[in-house]
Every structure is written in C-alpha cells, then in structure tokens.
Amino acid sequence: xxxxxxxxxWILTAISLVLLFLLLGYLxxxxxxxxxxxxxxxxxxxxxxxxxxxxxxxxxxxSLEPNAFVAIGAYTAALLTMTPQEKAMTFxxxxxxxxxxxxxxxxxxxxxxxxxxxxxxxxxxxxxVFRVRGxxxxxxTLGFGEIVRVFATNAIPITNGALGLxxxxxxxxIWWTWGTAVVVVFFIVGLVNSSYGRAMKAIREDEAAAQAMxxxxxxxxxxxxxxxxxxxxxxxxxxxxxxxxxxxxxxxFFLTFNLLIMIVAGGLGSTTGAIIGAILFAWGSExxxxxxxxxxxxGIHTPGIPGMRxxxxxxxxxxxxxxxxxxxxxxxxxxxDGFLGFFSRRIxxxx
Amino acid sequence: MGAILxxxxxxxxxxxxxxxxxxxxxxxxxxxxxxxxxxGAGKTTAFNVITGFLVPTEGKVYFRGEDITGLKxxxxxxxxxxxxxxxxxxxxxxxxxxxxxTGFHIHRKFSFFEAMFRLxxxxxxxxxxxxxxxELLELVGLTEFAHEQAGNLPYGHQRKLEIARALATDPVMxxxxxxxxxxxxxxxxxxxxxxxxxxxxRNLTILLIEHDMKVVMGICERIKVLDHGEEIAEGTPEEIRxxxxxxxxxxxxxxxxx
Ligand SMILES: Nc1ncnc2c1ncn2[C@@H]1O[C@H](COP(=O)(O)OP(=O)(O)OP(=O)(O)O)[C@@H](O)[C@H]1O
Ligand SMILES: [Mg+2]
Numbered sequence: 001x002x003x004x005x006x007x008x009x010w011i012l013t014a015i016s017l018v019l020l021f022l023l024l025g026y027l028x029x030x031x032x033x034x035x036x037x038x039x040x041x042x043x044x045x046x047x048x049x050x051x052x053x054x055x056x057x058x059x060x061x062x063s064l065e066p067n068a069f070v071a072i073g074a075y076t077a078a079l080l081t082m083t084p085q086e087k088a089m090t091f092x093x094x095x096x097x098x099x100x101x102x103x104x105x106x107x108x109x110x111x112x113x114x115x116x117x118x119x120x121x122x123x124x125x126x127x128x129v130f131r132v133r134g135x136x137x138x139x140x141t142l143g144f145g146e147i148v149r150v151f152a153t154n155a156i157p158i159t160n161g162a163l164g165l166x167x168x169x170x171x172x173x174i175w176w177t178w179g180t181a182v183v184v185v186f187f188i189v190g191l192v193n194s195s196y197g198r199a200m201k202a203i204r205e206d207e208a209a210a211q212a213m214x215x216x217x218x219x220x221x222x223x224x225x226x227x228x229x230x231x232x233x234x235x236x237x238x239x240x241x242x243x244x245x246x247x248x249x250x251x252x253f254f255l256t257f258n259l260l261i262m263i264v265a266g267g268l269g270s271t272t273g274a275i276i277g278a279i280l281f282a283w284g285s286e287x288x289x290x291x292x293x294x295x296x297x298x299g300i301h302t303p304g305i306p307g308m309r310x311x312x313x314x315x316x317x318x319x320x321x322x323x324x325x326x327x328x329x330x331x332x333x334x335x336x337d338g339f340l341g342f343f344s345r346r347i348x349x350x351x
Numbered sequence: 352m353g354a355i356l357x358x359x360x361x362x363x364x365x366x367x368x369x370x371x372x373x374x375x376x377x378x379x380x381x382x383x384x385x386x387x388x389x390x391g392a393g394k395t396t397a398f399n400v401i402t403g404f405l406v407p408t409e410g411k412v413y414f415r416g417e418d419i420t421g422l423k424x425x426x427x428x429x430x431x432x433x434x435x436x437x438x439x440x441x442x443x444x445x446x447x448x449x450x451x452x453t454g455f456h457i458h459r460k461f462s463f464f465e466a467m468f469r470l471x472x473x474x475x476x477x478x479x480x481x482x483x484x485x486e487l488l489e490l491v492g493l494t495e496f497a498h499e500q501a502g503n504l505p506y507g508h509q510r511k512l513e514i515a516r517a518l519a520t521d522p523v524m525x526x527x528x529x530x531x532x533x534x535x536x537x538x539x540x541x542x543x544x545x546x547x548x549x550x551x552x553r554n555l556t557i558l559l560i561e562h563d564m565k566v567v568m569g570i571c572e573r574i575k576v577l578d579h580g581e582e583i584a585e586g587t588p589e590e591i592r593x594x595x596x597x598x599x600x601x602x603x604x605x606x607x608x609x
Contacts, residue, residue: 188467195459195477196466198453201444206440208440212402212428212433212436213454213457214425216425223463
C-alpha cells in the first residue's frame with residue numbers, strides 16, 4: 001500500500017520534472033536574455049535557500065553564514081577554471097601566486113572543489129562553535145563573513161583585491177543552475193525526511209530531550225552546517241560563472257540578509273517554503289526594480305530612488321514578522337498526497 | 352543478581368544550595384524502585400546526575416558495574432538508561448510517530464549519504480523504524496494519534512508518549528520522573544499496568560519518582576525517601592508507610608493535601 005503510493009509519487013515527481021525542463025528548454029530558446037537571467041538567479045537562490053534552511057530552519061541554529069560561504073565557493077571555482085593566460089591578464093596589480101597561476105581545470109570539478117573547500121572551512125568553524133550551547137553561531141558566522149570580505153579585498157595575489165576576478169567563461173547556463181537546484185533539493189529532502197532529519201528537528205525542538213534520545217547534538221549540528229556549506233559553495237561557483245565577474249562587494253551581508261528574508265517569508269523550517277521564498281524574491285525584486293527608476297505617474301514626475309527595493313523588502317520582512325511569523329508554508333511541506341487531496345476535495349465540492 | 356545502578360555518596364551543590372547530600376542508591380536488576388519525597392527534596396536532581404545532565408559535585412554513579420559519572424547524556428542513553436522528564440520535553444512540532452522514531456536514531460543502520468541518495472538500506476531501515484514505532488505506540492495506547500502533532504496531545508497522552516519515545520532507545524533501565532502527574536485515576540491505573548508490563552515482558556529495571564502514593568505503593572518493591580537532599584528512609588512500601596520520620600516529613604503532609 002505504502003509502496004504503491006511511493007511509486008505513484010515518484011512518477012508524478014518525474015513527470016513534473018520533465019515538464020519543468022521542457023518549459024525551461026522552451027524559455028531558453030524563446031525568452032529574452034533578461035528573463036533567462038532571472039531564471040538562472042531563481043535556481044541559484046533555490047540552491048542557497050534550501051541549504052540555508054537546513055541549518056537555520058530545520059536544525060534551528062541561527063546562522064548568518066551564506067555570504068561568506070558563497071564567496072568562498074565562487075572564488076575557489078573561479079580561480080580553478082581561469083586559464084593561466086586569463087589569470088596573467090586579470091592580476092594586473094600583483095601577479096597571481098604559484099601554483100594557482102598554472103592551474104586550470106574543467107567547470108564541474110572546479111565547482112565541486114569550491115563546495116569541498118567551503119565544507120572544510122565550515123567544519124573547522126563548527127568545532128569550537130558547536131561545543132558550546134547558545135547563539136555563538138550567529139556572531140561567529142557574521143564575523144567570518146567580514147573576515148572573508150577583508151581577505152578578498154586585501155589578499156591581492158590570490159583574489160586580485162577590490163578589482164575582483166573578471167572575464168570568467170560563462171559556463172553556467174539554465175541546465176546547470178536548474179539541474180543543480182533539482183539535485184540539491186533531492187539530497188536535502190532525502191536527508192530531512194530521514195532519521196537524520198528527525199534528529200536535526202529534535203535538536204531544534206528541545207535540545208535536552210534530543211540528548212536524552214542518545215543523539216549526539218554536536219555532530220548533527222555539524223552535519224547540517226557542513227552539508228549546507230557544501231551546497232552554498234557549489235552555488236557560489238555557479239554564480240561566479242553566471243555573472244563572469246566577481247568582486248568582494250558582491251558578497252556583503254546583504255546577500256545573507258536577502259536569503260534570510262526568503263527563508264523566513266517561505267516558512268522557516270520548510271524546504272518547500274525555502275523554494276517558494278526564493279522564487280518570490282527573485283521575481284518580486286525585479287518587479288520592484290521600477291521603484292528605483294524615474295517615472296511619470298499621472299503627469300507627475302517621480303525621481304528614481306536608489307535603495308527603495310531594500311527598504312521595501314525590509315518593511316515587508318518586518319510586517320511578516322509581526323503578522324505572519326510562520327511565513328507562507330509554516331513548517332509544512334509539499335506532498336503529492338496533500339496536493340492531490342486538495343484538488344480532489346475541490347472537484348468533489350463542485351460536483 | 353547485583354545492583355544494576357549504584358550511586359556512591361552523591362553530593363550536588365548549586366552555588367550555596369545543597370540539592371543532594373550524600374545519596375547512596377542501589378537499584379537491583381528488574382526492580383521497580385521508587386524515589387519519593389516532598390517538593391525540592393532533590394529527586395529530579397538525582398535523575399539529572401544519573402543521566403548526565405548534571406555532573407555531581409562529589410560522588411560516583413555506576414551502571415552495570417561501570418563508572419558513568421560525568422558522561423554526556425547521549426552516551427548514557429547509549430549505555431542503556433532512558434528517561435522521561437517531569438516538565439514534559441517532547442518535540443512538540445513533530446508528529447507523535449516521529450517523536451518515537453527519533454528514539455531509534457541511535458540504532459540506525461544507514462549513513463547520511465545513503466539517506467541523501469535514498470539507497471535501499473535507507474528505505475528498509477526507515478520502514479522498520481516506522482513499524483517498530485507503531486508497535487510502541489500501540490503498547491502505550493496512542494496508535495490513533497500517530498500522525499498528530501505531539502504538542503497538541505492532552506497532558507496524560509504526552510506523558511505516555513514520552514515513555515514510548517524513551518523505550519525506542521532500547522533501554523535496560525528506565526527512569527520515570529512523575530509519570531502519573533496530570534493523569535486521571537483511570538489513566539494512572541493503566542500506567543501502573545504498563546510499568547509492570549515493561550518490567551515483566553521487556554525485562555526493564557525501573558526507577559521512578561512519583562507523588563501519587565497509590566501508584567508508588569502499588570507498584571514499587573523498594574522505596575527511598577529524600578527530604579532536603581538527605582535520605583531519611585529506605586525500605587519496602589510497608590516499612591515506608593509506617594516509618595514515623597517519613598510520615599512526619601512527607602506522608603503526613605501528602606495526606607493533608609489529599
Ligand atoms: N539547575 C539548578 N540550578 C540551581 N538550583 C537547582 C537546579 N536544579 C534544582 N535546583 C534546586 O535544587 C533543589 C532540588 O530540586 P529538585 O528539582 O531536584 O527537587 P524535586 O525533589 O524533584 O522536587 P519536585 O517534587 O518539586 O519535582 C530545589 O531547591 C531546586 O530549586
Ligand atoms: Mg522533580
């Protein structure tokens with residue numbers, strides 16, 4: 001009985017994915033490059049929010065790491081794919097250090113190594129932080145973000161300083177971004193719906209009771225943090241090769257802040273919510289872009305106000321915290337059973 | 352048959368306050384042992400010391416002959432001591448069955464990689480956890496609530512769920528902190544049957560704290576009485592009932608209330 005349902009759900013998921021990729025293929029051919037860019041950004045946001053939600057929402061450990069981890073993944077992958085010639089041309093203030101200046105590897109291993117490097121740093125950070133209980137994680141990750149920024153700005157032989165890395169090949173396309181997003185969601189949902197996910201949620205709900213269940217809270221927080229870091233690093237690599245230019249200003253705290261808005265809006269602790277939050281943010285912020293542009297409304301000239309988008313988002317976040325603390329999904333998840341149940345009830349009511 | 356749990360001269364001090372002073376506890380295998388005493392006597396503190404949530408100021412805890420003093424709570428659970436909490440500590444936003452399945456986590460047979468890639472071993476073990484979890488829910492009589500949120504259960508059911516969840520860790524010994532609190536007479540009589548059943552059918556040793564004298568006198572084979580952190584008596588229910596010091600310090604008061 002349960003197995004039959006599982007097979008049905010898999011078939012439905014497979015069909016949905018085929019439809020999604022057919023749609024993406026169509027858009028990739030016929031949509032404007034502007035729309036394609038937003039689609040790419042949407043998928044990268046999904047990678048980042050579902051990972052971020054794992055540590056922040058599922059495990060309940062308030063962390064502010066994404067901007068730092070995305071930066072590490074982006075720089076690592078970019079430095080690995082750039083050819084020696086490209087490096088020689090880009091590093092104009094000081095030459096790139098050896099052996100980095102000779103290395104050049106393909107895109108896939110480069111973004112995977114970006115993920116691994118990020119995961120290792122997360123692990124090292126986790127050792128002292130998860131030994132103590134309390135909210136040190138937020139402070140340490142916030143500080144780490146600043147360290148990464150200072151490093152990116154000043155370690156010129158490695159990062160090319162404020163000039164950043166330019167002229168990366170645009171390896172990232174719609175197949176890479178959405179393909180990775182689907183794989184990341186697949187992995188994270190698998191983890192969350194397993195015994196490991198229950199252990200993580202148990203830590204969130206009541207840490208002492210989780211310990212009484214024999215759960216090693218240190219290792220499970222670490223697991224959530226390192227897995228999130230790996231995928232955030234991979235997301236960074238994809239982002240770098242989408243934008244083709246990265247510099248320290250790209251990875252300020254605003255990136256983390258935006259991702260926080262997305263997961264809170266979607267419903268902290270819900271992977272479905274993280275995905276919805278990412279989609280709404282990516283498209284919503286484009287809609288709000290016109291607020292920063294000058295307009296003529298009813299014959300009245302309004303000047304463009306730079307920064308209006310951030311103000312609007314902040315206000316939205318505050319309103320959300322006051323009126324809808326649980327976000328769109330709360331802690332609920334999408335399921336085919338729920339989805340089909342919802343529709344069959346509707347049809348029955350009509351009939 | 353030797354003592355399965357033994358504490359040796361436990362002292363627990365909290366900045367000036369001595370919550371436990373010189374506690375020597377000896378619980379035999381398969382015994383149902385009661386720990387009673389007035390509010391603030393140090394009973395819960397004793398549980399916290401035994402289960403690793405507190406490190407005693409002085410003294411030792413031995414479980415199956417091994418020194419477990421100062422081990423982390425999760426390690427003590429893995430060695431076979433499970434507990435419930437006086438102030439219920441469920442995972443309120445998780446479902447009832449998920450709460451129980453959390454207890455099986457330490458016995459999982461798959462790695463997190465297998466979960467992420469959803470390999471066969473993951474499905475097999477998950478479905479085993481689910482079915483064993485349902486069996487435990489049946490044992491405590493919560494089958495029909497399996498898919499409800501744990502936090503929405505009435506008080507008495509929450510206490511039963513805590514027991515089911517503790518059993519999922521597959522303990523040798525079970526520590527129950529006021530399991531009958533908030534239960535009506537019918538529920539507490541069912542609870543007594545359950546506790547006896549756990550001892551008889553699952554070979555558990557049970558140490559319990561309880562204020563409900565009917566429960567304590569009804570199921571415990573041996574009882575220790577604490578007052579202000581000091582042991583004031585130990586014996587069979589009959590001996591305790593007739594002990595003048597106990598009547599003065601505790602039972603008298605309990606009777607007045609009752
Ligand atoms: N973590 C702690 N820090 C400081 N004092 C504590 C702590 N835990 C317990 N105490 C104190 O130790 C004393 C014993 O408390 P304990 O909870 O063990 O009593 P109890 O016998 O379980 O009482 P009750 O029947 O009310 O549950 C109390 O005075 C309590 O305030
Ligand atoms: Mg107590």
